[in-house]
Amino acid sequence: MILLFLALPALAEVERREEGNLVIEGIPEIPEEIVDQMYRYRSVRTAIIEDWAADGEGMLISTRFGETYQLHWVAQPAGMRRQLTFFQEPVRGASIQPDPEKETFIYSMDEGGGEFYQIHEYDLESGKHRLLTDGKSRNGGATWSNKGDRFAYYSTARNGQDWDLYVMDPDSPEDPRRVLEEGGSWVVSDWSPDDKKLLVVKYVSANESHPHVLDLESGELTEINPTEEKIAYGGGVWAKDGKGIYFTSDQGAEFQHLRYWDLEKKEFETLTGDIPWDIESIELSDDGKTLAFTANEDGIGVLYLLNTKTGERKKVPDLPLGQVYGLNFHPDNQRLAIVLNTPQTPGDIYVLNISDNSLTRWTYSEVGGLPTDEFVIPELIHYPTFDELDGKPREIPAFLFKPNKAAEKYPVVVYIHGGPESQFIPYFSSNFQYYLRELGIAVVAPNVRGSAGYGKSYLKLDNGYQREDSVKDIGALLDWIEKQPDLDSEKVAVMGGSYGGYMVLASLFHYPDRIKAGIDSVGISNFVTFLENTQDYRRDLRRVEYGD
The missing domain is CATH 3.40.50.1820 (Alpha/Beta hydrolase fold, catalytic domain)
Structure with missing residues (x-):
């Protein structure tokens, strides 16, 4: 409201009024025509991909109708959005169960903005949902196993402070297995291809984190690249042959570079040392042949594709100035879903054909009837x-x-x-x-x-x-x-x-x-x-x- 003072004359007398529990003093009531004008801008929506269907026939997205982001289903490009969740709280972090025989997904939601997120399950066939976690602690970072029979996540359930790691069978949510209790803040990055190990990271600060491999059977915790140097790691994706891990780190460098860690040799290879910017999102196709990643080049998102066998790297051309995020490979390994967000257009979902760089737009978010080319x-x-x-x-x-x-x-x-x-x-x-x-x-x-x-x-x-x-x-x-x-x-x-x-x-x-x-x-x-x-x-x- 203070911004309106730059355009509106100050009132001669101090006004006071009450709107519910809000007491407003000295702030003029906004004229109705300005309220109507602002409403068009406040009605702008955006869309975010949450996950592809396990069989590739459609995608789960989040968008806002009303006051909060809820989950919707889109079956085809420019298709109708079918709303699935109807809560007062925003829904986030949805992930579809990889097993196509089980039409469910998990998602995260808190209550009253308290940030004590709970993990829920939604059944696509019946439309029913149920709480999986305890309803009290903070839970998040849920990551499905490759088989889809379990997911790993962090929780503060033990003492309200430390982020311990758990594995849960959604069919038996009352008995989650605590697999790591080390103290501090730990998150799960990925499962090994055989689902016997987890790639986990201890987060200390924006400048320091420590990736480890956790053996789920023995409980053995092995740090990747142990060193006295403070290193910030990001991403963390297991190669499909199980022999190595892709991640980003700033070891020996100013910026986050894409690296490959060889688990047997215990050494890494730098894959983007010639890009003097942070590498941010990374996503590996299910067949392990293509790694997509984004670079933050002076605040602008740039998308790259890397052939993991040959090492050949190409920049995806002709993307608009703005941000690229939400990378998600289609099960056919030939298409990559992304979100493009620019100063002139709110975030919408596009699908990139990696063979010819063609883009297909899947969502068309409303912009309040405003002329976006004038933005x-x-x-x-x-x-x-x-x-x-x-x-x-x-x-x-x-x-x-x-x-x-x-x-x-x-x-x-x-x-x-x-x-x-x-x-x-x-x-x-x-x-x-x-x-x-x-x-x-x-x-x-x-x-x-x-x-x-x-x-x-x-x-x-x-x-x-x-x-x-x-x-x-x-x-x-x-x-x-x-x-x-x-x-x-x-x-x-x-x-x-x-x-x-x-x-x-x-x-x-x-x-x-x-x-x-x-x-x-x-x-x-x-x-x-x-x-x-x-x-x-x-x-x-x-x-x-x-x-x-």
Whole structure:
């Protein structure tokens, strides 16, 4: 609402009204015509692939009709979405049972936003669903075995803090088997092809994790590539011949590279050392012949296909500027489902034919009847900040959205992402497009130090006592805005949520004369009370970032 003050005159008298439990003071009631106008932007939807049907005849997707994301079935390209779940809470993390004889899938859902996620099962034939986990602890990361008779997952059921690993037979949910009790935060990445072992990872921080192989029969836990070096690992997919594992890591490098770990030789091969960016999502076809992966190239998603036998790698051409995610191979191994999300179009599901790079669109998400070709595509900029790198001013990457409407100077909203180990990436934001098209406000989204995507040294630049350095990057952005002839440095607002909310509060504190408004959404205002009151399972993870 603060943004509306940039476009609406202030009221002469302080207003007070009550809407349910909400008491509103000094904020004018939004005119009905603006509410109607905003509703079109708020009605924009997106679609995410959850999984292919085990027989390949259709896919399970999530999209939002109403207030929350629910699961739908789509049988063919541009086909009707058949809604399956109807809950007040959002549904996430759905995965279809690999056995085509059993038409079920599992999914995750919490209650009241408490983040104590529970795993449920849905029967596609009867439409019935049932709770599989205890209803109290935090559970997630459910991963089916190749045979489809069990799934592995993490749970805090033992003590409310540690992420232990369990294996459950969905036909006997009352008796899950705890297979790992080591303390800390552990997740399951994959099953070995024979379903006798698990690839598991102990997560310490954004800069450190430890992959292991867990023998389900003996309980033996073997660390992959043990070393004193702090390494961040990602992905984790077992090769179909069982001889090795594909994963990403930043060992000996600034960025996450795609690697292959030979289990017998106990050594790895780097497969993308020539790509100076983070490799993010990886997905292996069922026949093991093709590995799809995405690279985060300065905030832009780029899709690659790797022939695992020959090592030949090709970039998929002609994808729009934006993000590529949700990689999911069809059971025929020749088609790859992806989600494309761009500043002009919300996320929709496409299927790539890997033989000729042709794309088939499967979903057409609603955009509120708005002309998407008029939506603004951002410009990638880099602005100098207060310190130096290699003898030159360090530059901070940011995405600048400028309205298409002509104006002498545009008011500016600075959007600061959360995390902090996250990254602003160009995606479809109905809020941004509303500010741009209807209010004539420019938006700048910086990736200040501590953001992901720019190397591990950059990621660590805001840790501990360096926390305020990231706030100085906002001060440097204000300097840059002041020098731009078409941006109004006298009308700047900052906004952000969660950790981004902390950055809003810190920026308002340090630069009160340069910022006219701020929106802090569930931000951290006190790190001491945050650590005291956050859930036990999060506390140690956050100490690495914020100190103690």
